[in-house]
Amino acid sequence: MITVENVSKSFASADSRVVALRDVNLAVSAGSLFGIVGPARAGKTTLARCVALRERPDRGTVRYDGMDTGRLVGRKLWGAQRQVAVVDSGLRPERTVAGNIAAPLERMGVAPDRRRNRVGTLLDVIGLSRAGARLPSELTPGQQRRVAIARALATAPSVLLADDPTDGVAGEETAAVLSVLDRARAELGATVVVTSRDADIARRVCDEVALLDRGKVVESGALLSLVGKPGSPIAEALLPSVDTPRAHLSSYDRAVDVVLVGFAAVGALLPEAAARFEVDFTTIGGGLTRLGDTPVARFRLGVAGQRIDAALAWIAERGAYVSTPMYGLRDVAA
Numbered sequence: 001m002i003t004v005e006n007v008s009k010s011f012a013s014a015d016s017r018v019v020a021l022r023d024v025n026l027a028v029s030a031g032s033l034f035g036i037v038g039p040a041r042a043g044k045t046t047l048a049r050c051v052a053l054r055e056r057p058d059r060g061t062v063r064y065d066g067m068d069t070g071r072l073v074g075r076k077l078w079g080a081q082r083q084v085a086v087v088d089s090g091l092r093p094e095r096t097v098a099g100n101i102a103a104p105l106e107r108m109g110v111a112p113d114r115r116r117n118r119v120g121t122l123l124d125v126i127g128l129s130r131a132g133a134r135l136p137s138e139l140t141p142g143q144q145r146r147v148a149i150a151r152a153l154a155t156a157p158s159v160l161l162a163d164d165p166t167d168g169v170a171g172e173e174t175a176a177v178l179s180v181l182d183r184a185r186a187e188l189g190a191t192v193v194v195t196s197r198d199a200d201i202a203r204r205v206c207d208e209v210a211l212l213d214r215g216k217v218v219e220s221g222a223l224l225s226l227v228g229k230p231g232s233p234i235a236e237a238l239l240p241s242v243d244t245p246r247a248h249l250s251s252y253d254r255a256v257d258v259v260l261v262g263f264a265a266v267g268a269l270l271p272e273a274a275a276r277f278e279v280d281f282t283t284i285g286g287g288l289t290r291l292g293d294t295p296v297a298r299f300r301l302g303v304a305g306q307r308i309d310a311a312l313a314w315i316a317e318r319g320a321y322v323s324t325p326m327y328g329l330r331d332v333a334a
């Protein structure tokens with residue numbers, strides 16, 4: 001577990017100081033794929049570099065499993081930094097794909113047969129098993145980025161930092177890059193920290209996320225729990241919109257917003273509640289998406305029937321998040 005406690009960081013600029021991080025707190029679970037998202041200059045890179053021990057905070061503490069990394073110096077600091085690999089996109093053009101991935105292992109003096117095995121495993125993880133002998137210039141930008149990630153993973157770091165991993169990668173290639181990060185976490189056991197301006201990256205691969213704005217954490221936590229929080233800016237950005245004109249609500253006894261997480265909930269909960277409590281659910285807005293592999297639905301529903309409260313309590317007991325839209329029927333009637 002990595003914890004960031006009250007971290008602030010500023011930089012000197014031409015005539016003043018730029019505050020990059022203000023009193024940031026967050027927790028990155030071991031083995032998670034953690035997304036730091038937010039607009040330009042929000043402080044994402046600075047925060048990621050503090051987490052990766054590449055930048056020292058002005059104030060506050062970054063802990064690795066409880067250990068205050070700010071107290072580390074010399075060999076101990078270097079040892080901790082070595083546990084964290086930062087993806088560097090610049091490949092050596094004269095070396096083959098396999099040679100690029102093997103370079104950190106060569107520097108560490110790893111024996112040739114062990115090197116070959118490790119490179120073979122990593123080529124498989126990045127889906128380029130047959131490209132080991134090619135030169136970087138023969139690859140697409142997305143493939144090159146996958147090689148850069150493999151090189152960062154070569155020495156089996158416990159934490160991998162990918163700063164804006166899909167920058168410069170064509171849309172159709174982003175899925176393959178993100179899938180490598182996902183495999184680094186799932187198969188190699190690394191804790192992966194990614195930054196991006198594109199919150200959609202969080203929807204596609206992250207388990208945990210922090211939304212930064214102007215150096216502050218707006219919201220952070222496990223994605224699947226944030227999506228059920230009414231008013232969550234992350235849920236707002238990632239779930240299907242439920243915006244509907246007020247007038248659409250007036251023909252129902254009640255309007256509710258419902259978030260359903262997981263195959264069972266998305267597929268069966270509403271029809272079962274409708275049958276059991278003899279209520280009608282009509283979808284007024286929203287839809288279905290996926291968070292990683294998990295289907296998640298957010299619907300604005302018009303509900304009609306005698307036993308609405310019992311039906312809504314029943315689906316809430318089964319894990320659905322039920323909330324009342326900002327405007328309800330009473331507003332419409334008023």
Ligand SMILES: Nc1ncnc2c1ncn2[C@@H]1O[C@H](COP(=O)(O)OP(=O)(O)OP(=O)(O)O)[C@@H](O)[C@H]1O
Binds near residue numbers: 038040197
């Ligand atoms: N080494 C530095 N020297 C001076 N200012 C810096 C430095 N690093 C970051 N900053 C400033 O700190 C603020 C936060 O920058 P940072 O790169 O962390 O944001 P970001 O969210 O990653 O932005 P982007 O999405 O544009 O890359 C910006 O105003 C930036 O100009």
